[in-house]
Amino acid sequence: MNGTPEPVFDEPWHAQLFALTVHLNESGRFDWPGWAARFSKTLAAHGLNRDLDGGDDYFLAWLETLETLLAEDGTADPQDVAGTRDAWERAYLKTPHGAPVCLDG
Amino acid sequence: MxxxxxxxxxxxxxxxxxxxxxxxxxxxxxxxxxxxxxxxxxxxxxxxxNRIGPQNGADVVARAWSDPAFRDALLKDATAVVADLGYYGRQGEHIEVVENTPDTHNMVVCTLCSCYPWPLLGIPPGWYKSDAYRARAVREPRRVLADFGVTLPDTTAVRVWDSTAEVRYLVLPMRPAGSDGMDRAALAGLVTRDSMIGTGLPRSPE
Incomplete structure (x- = not known):
């Protein structure tokens, strides 16, 4: 364990997504073997046409799995997710650089 | 951009x-x-x-190297032994430790996704999650090992363990020659992350 440690996550959103999923599992929204089975299927489907490198593509598959799971159990409606995503984009675009970005309402 | x-x-x-x-x-x-x-x-x-990473696994390996009773207990029921040390949590519910010997080298993969003993090793590196490693580790383990710079004698068999959401494996590497008399902390310093996945060997003492 010498030298500078490698960052655990390459991108902040990888870490956020990871933590969100673990938190939902720990609070009982789904069990881990069930999660792993779903995630394996998404990875397999994504890997049909090209080799996944285990970086962004891995977490994109993870995100798709979580979005689908939460859509299916009625927790997060896809339209609602898309609308909230766009609201965040607008918030970033209108917030002056350096100021904290907040959603309206 | x-x-x-x-x-x-x-x-x-x-x-x-x-x-x-x-x-x-x-x-x-x-x-x-x-x-x-x-x-x-x-x-x-x-x-x-910040708090979970390969240093936890290295501590377990160093204890096994320096204490035969601990090693025996670890090989028998790793989940309980590492939980006693405080290394438990998500993806650590059932851990098995597989020991390298001159006859057998163990190597761990998760062919379906990326199951990994988080409490002992932290979050897996990118290559562990890549399609290339997940596919090739089972098919051609010796070639994969060669890519990692590990060459084993022909007399050593390579055994590949497929981690799942239920069972996760940790490799107990062989204690390096020349490490006699080193204390536990120094021994832990020889243990690399990859040596506990089986794609590497521990460092040799200076």
Whole structure:
């Protein structure tokens, strides 16, 4: 364990997504073997046409799995997710650089 | 880059990439519904970014090298032994330790996704999650080992363990020659992450 440690996550959103999923599992929204089975299927489907490198593509598959799971159990409606995503984009675009970005309402 | 974020004509906050916005959207919706606790999220992040990592596994290996009774107990019931040391949690519910010997070298993969003993090794490296490793580790383990710079004698068999959501494996590497008399902390310093996945060997003492 010498030298500078490698960052655990390459991108902040990888870490956020990871933590969100673990938190939902720990609070009982789904069990881990069930999660792993779903995630394996998404990875397999994504890997049909090209080799996944285990970086962004891995977490994109993870995100798709979580979005689908939460859509299916009625927790997060896809339209609602898309609308909230766009609201965040607008918030970033209108917030002056350096100021904290907040959603309206 | 589709957009020059440092352009002074657009002095707004840096726009995160699309998936980051989608993650924020999920977080917002779940928070509004009272399904997530932001403090618990921060706690998980801190744990996995700062407190859990291969140093935990290295501690377990160094103990096994220096204490035969600990080694025996570890090989018999690793889950209980490492939990006693405080290394437990998500993806650590059932851990098995497989021991390298002159006859057998063990190597771990998760062919379906990326199951990994988080409490002992932290978050897996990118290559562990890649299709290339997941496919080739089973098919041609010796070639994969060669890519990692590990060459084993022909008399050593390579055994590949496929981790699942139920069972996760940790390799107990062989104690390096020349490490007699080293204390536990020094021994832990010889244990690399890859040596506990089986794609590497421990460092040799200076």
């Amino acid at each position: 589709p957009h020059d974020h440092h352009d002074h004509d657009h002095p707004h906050a840096l726009l995160p990439p699309d998936p980051a916005l989608r993650v924020k959207a999920l977080e917002t919706i779940l928070t509004r519904k009272g399904l997530i606790d932001p403090a618990a999220l921060d706690e998980i992040l801190d744990t996995y970014q």
